[in-house]
Amino acid sequence: MPLAASSDSMNPTRSFQGLLLTLQRFWAERGCVILQPYDMEVGAGTFHPATTLRALGPKPWKAAYVQPSRRPKDGRYGENPNRLQHYYQFQVILKPSPPDLQQLYLDSLKAIGVDLALHDVRFVEDDWESPTLGAWGLGWECWCDGMEVSQFTYFQQVAGVECAPVAGELTYGLERLAMYVQGVENVYDLNFNGLEGEDRISYGDVFLQAEQEFSRHNFEYANTETLFRHFSDAEAECKALLAAGEADAASNDQSHKLALPAYDQCIKASHVFNLLDARGVISVTERQSYILRVRELAKACGAAWLKTAGGGAN
């Protein structure tokens, strides 16, 4: 007999997974395809090709998905109640941005149990820029009672290319939102499955050990020599794939054949760079040059994507 997975345990204010499922349902009902996380290590949901690449080109696109995000530098050995080196983002991308995007966003907050007569929701300037992705946009941090719970961005440029039309991107910090609606002070105390007693699973039960181990890895044990090598390898592979996928000048079909695999390598290089950065082995000057190298890859991948069907070519 199944557990009493009543509607109550799936209440977004009672369980982490309930929150997540509510958001998925909310955006599915508004025409988004619900994707699963990209199966690679990324620093933010934006890196998912469903955002980065799909934001480029003329084709309309609506998608929503959860993306585990890794920020090696934010590791705190599980000792900080708010900071994690691995956390979840819920990502929504709508291209072109609909005129009522702000209202849709507020409706989604209502759906997960934020009472807008009780809580102070504000849109505070935050111009988003990703130097590694060659991307920028204008928008806000969305504050709920002074806490940043989402990022709201109108993409203007991605991979160095002007967005036409512009996509609207919403990124929800799921842990923060869950802490908010559950009224919990420490992320590890979040109720994950909405059950009580011995059936209750907390966020700490799921992730505390991982935070401790990965903090050790990120700051102390990650082999920097290997990482430097991985970076070079990914960079070289990305370039090789971009070159190999390029159409023959004589061919009728001018589409690029390897834009997605090449972009995977760009993602990989970006994550390796983040790890090296956390290990503190990259000086300020070098840092800039590494960021530039990743950006060059991202730009080349964006250009390749625009030569594919998904990018609107032919």
Add this chain to the structure above:
Amino acid sequence: MPDLLLELFSEEIPARMQRKAAEDLKKLVTDALVERGLTYEGAKAFATPRRLALTIAGLPVRGRDVREERKGPRVGAPDAAVQGFLKAAGLTSLDQATIVSDPKKGDSYIAVIEKPGQETVAAIAEIVPAVIRSFPWPKSMRWGKASAQTGSLRWVRPLHSILCTFGAETEDPEIVPFEVDGIKSGNITYGHRFHAPGPITVKRFDDYVPSLERAKVVLDADRRKEIILADAKNLAFAAGLELVEDEGLLEEVAGLVEWPVVLMGDFEERFLEIPGEAIRATIRANQKCFVLRDPNTGELANRFIPVSNLIASDGGLAITAGNGRVVRARLSDAAYFWQTDRGPLPDLDTLKESAEKLGLDLAKPLDQRMAKLDRLGVVFHAKLGTQGERVERIAALAKTLGDLIEPQKRIGEMLYGGSIATFHNQIKCAASLIKADLPTEMVGEFPELQGLMGRKYAELQGEAPSVAAAIEEHYKPLGPSDRVPTDPVSIALALADKLDTLTGFWVIDEKPTGSKDPYALRRAALGVIRLLVENELRLPLANIIFHHRFEFAFENSDPDGKIPLTGHELHNHVAKAQAADLLSFFHDRLKVMLRDQGARHDLVDAVLGEGASGNDDLLLITRRVAALGRFLDTEDGRNLLAGYRRAANILKAEEKKDGEGAFAGAPNLPLIAEAGSIEEKALAVGLDKARDAASRAVAAEDYEGAMAALAELRPAVDAFFDKVTVNDPDPALRANRLKLLNQLREATRAVADFSRIVG
């Protein structure tokens, strides 16, 4: 007279842009109206997070008719001329022209062109869309379906609706009809996002403002500020506390709310162990909340003031609790930084080389941070090397400066219990640590705390009070009103830091130009001047800069190959030229400083004269300027200046006849004794005395004495001009008298170049 009401309703406008945008809107629209001859009585612009609004009162219904006369050819002129006239005047035949008679020139054609004034409504309908399309936002964006096309409308955030009405008080105003990228103008606005989101029909400004108030929108940012400030002070007072006022934060917060609701929250007292500045910085920067202090102790209290945009159904309990939760999280972070920065760094082995080079003790946390800064090769400026290299240069310069400061401040006797060595050690230690807080977590998070955190960490690891103070104070003074350090160690480092920066940027030729001064070099130079003058320190600046310049590389020091020198000589030449140029920059800053203080900056030029020696001693220059100013304020001074001018004018005129330098040299005293008048003799004797006395006084740096010596000349000079004819028919007497006047001119030069005194 009718009024215009315009509102541009959009998604949230960044707080920092609102005030300027409102002003820009007013200027652009009123300028365009005036350009079309549509004058108005008054205009005012407003901004909230979601709207820009503009009201213009007292516009005419239509512009004035314009009657223009265009002169044509005389009657009977060739056809080509007639056709040209018709075309230019827009006439189809000569019947439409008038004939005017002139008794001299005869009859000629004239075209009278009458342009009816444009309807104001039509003018507005043209002006507003143009203003919207070219609005000078610092950053703007595209959005929605339209953004698929190039050239789609840009705005700071998506623009949703435009309200634009025009009409007199007594009638129903009309909607000024236009369309911008599919947005049609109307007479509808919207209230507070949560309290009154529905449409509101507006007639004119008079009902617009109260309608918005009812819909929980306070249109005027200054009123929102007043409300916030008054409510925050009241809440603080009720809790027995005092608001830490913060104008910048107040302005920003007023741009984040349409209906301010001020609340108060608290956090655990244990967080108060974090330095108050860091608590304030994090609560301000991240939470945009005010902090409070205990009026008795001046220490921060464990309270904060958030300003919300909502009249919450629970009176704000949830909002306060939520803000408190974030504040606690932020303070946990700050506490973590505060803790981490005081602990050891990993991989200390890799820092040994840097520690040795900079004389750091790796057992101490702050020393470790400096070693890390050096080890990581953090760049100060691409052309000026790393922070580590900069610290080495500053240390060398601070040592030199310490040697020069020490005897002037008599440090051995006064401050350091007889140990000059202690003073020098402290300079060395402070120099090695002044930039050590840059890689700390706390400064990484709050750059504005640089220096201050260094001081706190230095105190905690037991550095001498002067060393800790110097770490904070070496950045000072940060402007004309900032405090100038007085501790000799701080002075040495504050001077070294600024002189290294200035010398460096002069070496790479990145000097301030016009309004561009990205490295705040003007502020640095002013800082040096104030450090010297207010601490009464004398330094041979030109020499110091010249020597410090050799700490930087010489590259392309003569790219054109125009200087016939090589190697060391060339370098000396370049270093001298750069030092001289930087010195004249200091002189300019000194003039600006004196002018800002209300002093006479022309006196600086007078005192500097032409390349007089000692011009790099800024303290002496200011003293001379002050003495000269006081002298010129006395009657003696004014008369002597008048006498000097008279002498100089006569000399100028006569030198034109006899040639430059014709009256140089000493006058013939026997001739004066034999044939001169009594006044002439008195002046000759007085000049000798005064010149000697003034020179002696100047040499002894007794400028009051020098002025007094000159002042004694006044009766003799007055009497001379009164009784003696300079241009005597006897050429020998004339030449002699002109020589006397030349002597007078020379005597004043010992003190200042009087010719540069204005007024």
